[in-house]
Amino acid sequence: MVVIASLRFRKRPGVWRKDFLPAVSVLKPLHGDETGLEANLRGFFQQDYPQYELLFCARHKDDAGLAVARRLAAEYPGANAKILWCGPAPYANAKVFSLERMTREASHNIFVVSDSDVRVGPDYLRSIVPGFADPKTGLVTCLYRGVAIEGGFWARLEAIGMSIEMSSGVVVSEMLEPVGFALGPTMAARREAIEQIGGFGTLGPYCSDDFLLGKWIAQRGWLCRVSDHVIEHMVLFATFAESVRHQVRWMKSTRASRPRGHFGTGLTYSVPYGIIACAAAIALHRPILGIALLAWSLLNRMIQTWLVGQLVVKEKGLFGKSLLFVLRDAMGFCFWLASYGSRQISWRGETFELQADGKMKKGSA
Numbered sequence: 001m002v003v004i005a006s007l008r009f010r011k012r013p014g015v016w017r018k019d020f021l022p023a024v025s026v027l028k029p030l031h032g033d034e035t036g037l038e039a040n041l042r043g044f045f046q047q048d049y050p051q052y053e054l055l056f057c058a059r060h061k062d063d064a065g066l067a068v069a070r071r072l073a074a075e076y077p078g079a080n081a082k083i084l085w086c087g088p089a090p091y092a093n094a095k096v097f098s099l100e101r102m103t104r105e106a107s108h109n110i111f112v113v114s115d116s117d118v119r120v121g122p123d124y125l126r127s128i129v130p131g132f133a134d135p136k137t138g139l140v141t142c143l144y145r146g147v148a149i150e151g152g153f154w155a156r157l158e159a160i161g162m163s164i165e166m167s168s169g170v171v172v173s174e175m176l177e178p179v180g181f182a183l184g185p186t187m188a189a190r191r192e193a194i195e196q197i198g199g200f201g202t203l204g205p206y207c208s209d210d211f212l213l214g215k216w217i218a219q220r221g222w223l224c225r226v227s228d229h230v231i232e233h234m235v236l237f238a239t240f241a242e243s244v245r246h247q248v249r250w251m252k253s254t255r256a257s258r259p260r261g262h263f264g265t266g267l268t269y270s271v272p273y274g275i276i277a278c279a280a281a282i283a284l285h286r287p288i289l290g291i292a293l294l295a296w297s298l299l300n301r302m303i304q305t306w307l308v309g310q311l312v313v314k315e316k317g318l319f320g321k322s323l324l325f326v327l328r329d330a331m332g333f334c335f336w337l338a339s340y341g342s343r344q345i346s347w348r349g350e351t352f353e354l355q356a357d358g359k360m361k362k363g364s365a
Contacts, residue, residue, distance in 0.1 A: 138222025
């Protein structure tokens with residue numbers, strides 16, 4: 001199915017009018033000066049786009065991330081940049097409070113929400129915004145490649161999971177049913193659609209704000225689209241412990257926001273079932289069959305890496321990354337199992353309990 005979905009994604013007919021370039025407001029929530037932030041933000045000051053504004057917001061006026069944004073605004077005096085702060089958040093999801101603040105200051109009717117840990121080329125807005133040429137489009141999102149910003153084995157392992165596992169799920173989902181989600185690194189939406197769901201503030205209690213934003217906009221009759229443009233998502237978690245915590249937290253968030261789909265995810269892994277099949281075949285005195293089944297499970301993931309990497313996210317160095325993805329597939333199954341261990345997550349230094357309805361409640365560490 002991934003083969004068909006990848007080919008379809010590559011060859012699908014164009015839906016974008018490249019001459020449709022309305023003014024847009026780019027909303028960038030910030031929280032501290034994370035690794036590579038200046039390079040991440042610089043790409044947004046260098047957009048080849050006729051009219052756009054940049055809005056940056058953090059909780060506090062003296063936030064280190066805002067200091068980086070101010071330096072870049074001074075370096076690019078022609079950019080229309082606004083530096084904002086919102087104070088302590090009344091929501092569990094503090095990012096949403098920043099979005100509310102920026103929305104009030106935004107001049108235009110198309111918002112492009114982008115996380116602080118992504119990098120884009122100068123054609124980013126020209127590739128995303130034309131999706132709104134169709135007046136029925138309420139939201140546009142796009143895929144991303146994982147990039148280990150500081151190198152390191154564990155960061156590269158997490159990055160290939162972003163590039164291949166996540167992208168595979170998106171292209172298959174888009175093939176099977178209308179898009180009803182957004183991906184956090186890029187969530188472009190009409191002001192009208194945001195207002196119809198009650199504003200960004202309605203997302204405040206939830207962890208999976210990206211998924212719910214797309215879901216709620218689609219439920220109100222708008223089209224949600226996935227652009228074929230691909231950006232880069234910087235992986236900041238270099239150690240084994242950091243990477244595991246981040247990926248298990250993401251799995252727990254997915255479990256809370258779409259429990260049935262998350263349960264089914266456990267059936268999409270290959271390597272763990274190859275290992276189980278091999279052990280069972282050997283126990284039944286069929287070692288050749290067992291080795292063949294294990295070999296197929298490994299080859300299956302390598303083929304998936306090549307297809308999705310080449311046709312969808314335009315990855316490079318695919319042979320080495322295909323070997324990494326074999327290991328990532330096995331570890332992903334372990335992360336999936338771990339997501340059922342508890343509902344507690346740690347996010348930006350705070351501890352939360354994920355409720356059955358996907359909301360977050362502050363807990364004790």
